[in-house]
Amino acid sequence: MKKYSAFGLLRNALSYNEKWPEAWRSPEPKRKYDVVIVGGGGHGLATAYYLAKEHGVQNIAVLEKGWIGGGNTGRNTTIVRSNYLWTEAALLYEKSLKLWEDLSQDLNYNVMFSQRGVYNLAHSLQDVRDIERRVSANRLNGIDAEFVAPEQLKKNIPGLRVTANSRYPVLGASLQRRGGVARHDAVAWGYARAADQRGVDIIQQCEVTGIRREGGKVIGVDTTRGAIAADKVGVVVAGHASVLADMAGIRLPIESHPLQAFVSEPLKPVLDTVVMSNGVHGYISQSDKGELVIGAGIDSYNGYGQRGSFHTIEHTMQAIIELFPAFSRVRMLRQWGGIVDTCPDACPIISKTPVSGLYFNCGWGTGGFKATPGSGWAFAHTIAEDRSHELNAAFDLQRFTSGALIDEHGAAGVAH
Ligand code: FAD
Ligand code: PYC
DSSP: OOOOOHHHHHHHHHTTTTTOOOSSOOOOOOSEEEEEEEOOSHHHHHHHHHHHHHHOOOSEEEEOSSOTTTTGGGTSOOEEOOOOSSHHHHHHHHHHHHHHHTHHHHHTSOOOOBOOOEEEEEOSHHHHHHHHHHHHHHHHTTOOOEEEOHHHHHHHSTTOOOOSSSSSOOOEEEEETTOEEOOHHHHHHHHHHHHHHTTOEEEOSOOEEEEEEETTEEEEEEETTEEEEEEEEEEOOGGGHHHHHHHTTOOOSOEEEEEEEEEEEEOSSOOOSEEEETTTTEEEEEOTTSEEEEEEEEOSSOOOOSSOOHHHHHHHHHHHHHHOGGGGGOOEEEEEEEEEEEOTTSOOEEEEOSSBTEEEEEOBTTOOSTTHHHHHHHHHHHHHHTSOOTTTGGGSTTHHHHOOOOOOHHHHGGGO
16 A cells, blocks of 8 residues: 655655656556446445455446546535434444544545534424434434434524524424534545555546346446446446436436535634524535535426526525524525435435346435445445345335335435
8 A cells, every 4th residue: 555654745745746646546448347336426436445345356447437526426515414214224324424433544535524413403393203203213223313402502503593483493403413524525535545556447537328238137338438348337326327227228216306505705613513404495514614515405307407596596595594694694605516316215226136237326316425435335245245235125126116115305304
């Protein structure tokens, strides 16, 4: 493994980048791999990393049509938590949260995971009941969760309007103290560097245009850089899962929607936690650079444009100002969108498919960043062993024919 010394850092700084070592190689694609992962977002890179690290697979490529982390990994608002209602989902997200807690050390790369707590606000008696139920369910699953009363919220979150007589009164909140945020680019870069060090070929500017099959089995992919043979293919392309599934003759129960995010001009530290509200439909945190990081619900139409519509921007700002009236004076800096693939039950798919050797990991909707390590870990197991791990068994494609859906709309909440 390459070591970086303080002198090395100084030398690189003075050489104006020219002699900086590359963080990962840029190899030409080989003609054949044991495993090809389609999609160089956090999930794809994590899958490749755990395939190499946990399962000893040596001949792996990650194929990315653009640049790594250029999809939703680099576009999301970085909220990490594991407070899902149903045991199946809660345990999968909790596995991920546990991996987050050691991730910087594991990757030897600072992913800036900050456990600053995540609040989910209650604005009605029904919200309070739902939140109390979820807090209890989380605790039964060994996941930290607590209910915070309004008086305590006033102390914990200065600036939050906690009154009983506003349009959306704040009647309490759930708090997961171990939740928080991480640096999204660093997650992609950290996994890429660590995967590369284990021999994974990361090939950018390489779009998969076809999935080759023979006798019901996958045999490789067509790409903009030629055909590449593979014994196994794992597809993890966030907003484009249906497009790739179509290439293999598979129909997924997925809708693709734009989801927007916003950052403000940088401010001095004013908010040291994450606040989410399903009721007003907005959420907010403050980045280490000082920007307020803001988001809301999906744009309700289907589409692949990474922009979103104006009325969602207006609605989001209304929501945030309802919660934090003082932020009405803050100027916004940037807005962007990503494409999210949502499943009918707001839960992901990590599954084998009817094509032997072809696996799909998708449908994370608005909430897959928090799952990056756990998703990669479980998908790597599924590919290496050709069967689900118990953590992702319930997230098989079978559930859409058996009807065993896991409704997480409440926990997925704000953005869905
Ligand atoms: P991506 O990072 O999108 O990676 C998929 C990659 O596949 C892309 O790089 C794409 O270029 C590539 N690809 C697509 N087609 C092809 C092809 N044919 N050939 C080769 N490569 C291809 N989740 C949370 O948990 N917390 C949040 O706070 C949060 N906020 C969000 C805010 C926004 C605005 C958005 C858009 C999403 C948010 N999410 C959040 C969801 C989260 O970002 C995603 O679920 C997660 O990042 C998906 O990771 P990924 O690696 O699967 O996707
Ligand atoms: O899943 O926690 C989440 C989330 C917050 C914002 C978008 N997704």
